[in-house]
Amino acid sequence: MRPIDLAREHGLSAQAIRNYDDAGILPPTERSATGYRRYTPLHAQALRAFLALRGGHGHQRAADILRATHRGDLETAYRLIDASHADLLTERAIHTEVAAALAALAAVPAPATGRPLTVGELAHRLNVHPATLRTWETEGILRPTRDRATGYREYGPTAVRDADIARQLRRGGQPLRRIATFLDTLREAGSPDTLRVFLDSWQSRLTTRSRDLLTGAAQFDAYLTLLDRA
Structure with missing residues (x-):
């Protein structure tokens, strides 16, 4: 898939996809012989997971969760997720x-x-x-x-x-x-x-954020499942 193919699903620009790629939010990308980025269903799910996580965790923490995942540090990813739930509980x-x-x-x-x-x-x-x-x-x-x-x-x-x-x-x-x-x-x-x-x-x-956290968890779990199969 091309950047625009990932972008269309979410109403994003191709440049936004490249920016997420460069920021480590997407998993490592292969390039064609001519230098074009090649995306797979794994990248598509990573993007879905990030956008869903962003609703409940905010942009920075959602990005940190994906970056930690991509460097194999799931412990940190889970701690970041737990911290957001703890923050919400405190606010409640x-x-x-x-x-x-x-x-x-x-x-x-x-x-x-x-x-x-x-x-x-x-x-x-x-x-x-x-x-x-x-x-x-x-x-x-x-x-x-x-x-x-x-x-x-x-x-x-x-x-x-x-x-x-x-x-x-x-x-x-x-x-x-x-x-x-x-x-x-x-x-x-x-x-x-x-x-x-x-x-x-x-x-x-608060109610909206709770639901967003659930949605983010579901998409992130789907992404981890794909990673395990990769």
Whole structure:
């Protein structure tokens, strides 16, 4: 087969096939007497495997999996595959934690208006030590501003809301890292209602990636089967 023959199946260009070949994503290629590359069904399956793996693992890791396979290092290929599954499992856990933490918002009053609170005032409001607020700041949970004249910390409405959420989650036994992750997600979304939409979209992406990993595994297994017969 010619490069264009492999390319047509996937809507790629012949140059893309040559680039994948040069990058080691395809197995070693023989050339004709005139220097043209000759591809076989093995190369076609390698390309299918790479494109399928790319959906779940990303371009770089998918390429690394194929390169490791072609140098006979299947242990590394399997480790790379396992790492992607571990990454997805971790992301699923974070999503679950963030979704569960939404319940804490129901017990938190809406951000108040008015002047910012000082460290002492906020600590008194929450019934915590001021050092606790500084620890939460170090962990990325709180993001107070600074008074331009004095340099003292100031906690505006959003920071006060975040502190209220942190207190609720700490009472529920959540570690600081998870609280910081939840608040980062809330800040990115902008509001609890937007966060719910964001979480639904996030869940959809997780589901899609899980399916992509399965598809990639099937195509890669088919490629390994051909390699064993070669």
